[in-house]
Amino acid sequence: MKPIQVGLLGIGTVGSGTFNVLQRNQEEIRRRAGRGIEIAMVADLDTERARSVVGDTAKVVGDAREIIANPEIDVVIELIGGYGIAKALVLEAIAAGKHVVTANKALLAVHGSEIFKAAAEKGVMVAYEAAVAGGIPIIKALREGLTANQIQWVAGIINGTTNFILSEMRDKGLDFDVVLKEAQRLGYAEADPTFDIEGVDAAHKVTLMSAIAFGIPVQFDKAHVEGITKLSAADIKYAEQLGYRIKLLGITKRTDKGIELRVHPSLVPTKRLIANVEGAMNAVVVHGDAVGTTLYYGKGAGSEPTASAVIADLVDIARLHTADPEHRVPPLAFQSNTLVAAGGELPVLPMSEVVTSYYLRIRVADEAGVLAKITSILAGMGISIDALLQREAGEVSGDSEGSQGVPQTDLIILTHATREGDMDTALAQIQQLPTVLAPINRIRKEELN
Numbered sequence: 001m002k003p004i005q006v007g008l009l010g011i012g013t014v015g016s017g018t019f020n021v022l023q024r025n026q027e028e029i030r031r032r033a034g035r036g037i038e039i040a041m042v043a044d045l046d047t048e049r050a051r052s053v054v055g056d057t058a059k060v061v062g063d064a065r066e067i068i069a070n071p072e073i074d075v076v077i078e079l080i081g082g083y084g085i086a087k088a089l090v091l092e093a094i095a096a097g098k099h100v101v102t103a104n105k106a107l108l109a110v111h112g113s114e115i116f117k118a119a120a121e122k123g124v125m126v127a128y129e130a131a132v133a134g135g136i137p138i139i140k141a142l143r144e145g146l147t148a149n150q151i152q153w154v155a156g157i158i159n160g161t162t163n164f165i166l167s168e169m170r171d172k173g174l175d176f177d178v179v180l181k182e183a184q185r186l187g188y189a190e191a192d193p194t195f196d197i198e199g200v201d202a203a204h205k206v207t208l209m210s211a212i213a214f215g216i217p218v219q220f221d222k223a224h225v226e227g228i229t230k231l232s233a234a235d236i237k238y239a240e241q242l243g244y245r246i247k248l249l250g251i252t253k254r255t256d257k258g259i260e261l262r263v264h265p266s267l268v269p270t271k272r273l274i275a276n277v278e279g280a281m282n283a284v285v286v287h288g289d290a291v292g293t294t295l296y297y298g299k300g301a302g303s304e305p306t307a308s309a310v311i312a313d314l315v316d317i318a319r320l321h322t323a324d325p326e327h328r329v330p331p332l333a334f335q336s337n338t339l340v341a342a343g344g345e346l347p348v349l350p351m352s353e354v355v356t357s358y359y360l361r362i363r364v365a366d367e368a369g370v371l372a373k374i375t376s377i378l379a380g381m382g383i384s385i386d387a388l389l390q391r392e393a394g395e396v397s398g399d400s401e402g403s404q405g406v407p408q409t410d411l412i413i414l415t416h417a418t419r420e421g422d423m424d425t426a427l428a429q430i431q432q433l434p435t436v437l438a439p440i441n442r443i444r445k446e447e448l449n
């Protein structure tokens with residue numbers, strides 16, 4: 001059978017990895033796919049760089065629309081990124097009847113409904129294994145391997161940059177700003193790291209996993225997104241003393257009231273495998289009613305790990321190209337006519353309705369009755385304390401006598417599960433106490449059991 005013809009839009013890190021792995025493993029890939037997979041055209045603004053990667057094996061063009069206009073091309077791989085031209089080209093490729101493979105989590109998390117609808121109308125596939133957790137086949141696992149299950153929750157370290165920064169903060173006892181600069185110097189963090197450090201990249205990825213896990217539309221606008229910029233070395237150290245590590249988690253959970261969809265730093269018990277995922281690695285834990293808890297670990301970014309996912313999608317497309325569209329795996333795992341309407345039976349819950357437990361660090365004047373006032377406010381909101389530490393404020397920060405000239409101490413409180421709205425009310429009251437000397441640090445805690 002004639003090899004499937006592929007057009008590649010953008011040949012940077014992942015594009016070159018895709019080309020190289022396809023070349024290197026072409027015989028095995030052909031045996032698996034049942035036919036060859038050939039990158040016939042490459043579009044990149046930097047045509048010289050493109051030629052230096054593909055030589056004369058593929059036609060190099062500066063204009064991506066030449067690929068879309070070519071009737072010989074069966075599949076378009078979009079590796080441009082972002083919402084702008086990438087969105088236009090993906091929709092044009094679909095309109096031209098081409099299957100699309102993309103690593104663009106931002107595009108799908110925000111415009112997924114429109115893109116999947118257009119693809120269904122045209123009878124083409126949009127595949128996106130590389131968009132979530134790089135080389136880890138988590139989309140395949142959620143969509144196919146776990147298809148028997150009612151998925152109950154998914155929690156993942158799905159941003160390598162922030163996991164690298166958190167690992168360094170813990171290892172070296174350094175604050176966020178210092179480690180970020182070092183990560184940028186070493187090339188682990190982008191010059192503009194906003195999407196990574198503010199949790200946006202992780203939120204794109206967990207939004208996609210949430211849709212697949214629960215059969216709901218992609219709803220990035222409903223995700224709660226918090227990054228790691230406010231974390232301090234002190235919190236990481238205190239968490240460690242209590243038996244926890246702090247990780248930036250993307251979490252989505254089915255509850256009686258609806259779906260939780262959130263990204264924020266979380267304390268995770270050190271004994272959990274995921275708490276020990278260090279450096280730029282990714283890991284995702286999925287809990288299904290039949291299978292129990294499963295863990296997926298690997299490289300979440302990089303040239304060949306991401307290429308591994310892109311090529312897996314190409315192989316799926318090569319196999320299913322001739323199948324009736326009704327009999328292909330649906331892009332969001334559930335048949336599109338069964339997706340639960342946004343805001344319907346399974347609404348994404350506002351953060352105030354999320355139930356979780358908390359780590360609180362409260363800088364207080366070290367005097368009689370302070371603790372009693374705080375615990376009484378917590379008790380008044382029905383919030384139960386799980387553990388409590390008191391530490392000299394100077395032990396970590398070196399300023400046990402603060403600007404007010406009064407002895408200070410840090411109270412570290414772990415709570416049992418409570419509604420976030422109740423915690424907000426309690427913290428607002430505690431913050432008003434004259435003996436509370438600094439903004440309260442609140443970090444959510446997930447037992448993941």
Ligand code: HSE
Pocket residue numbers: 158159160161162196201300301
């Ligand atoms: N910037 C991402 C990360 C990789 O640091 O994990 C691509 O999503």
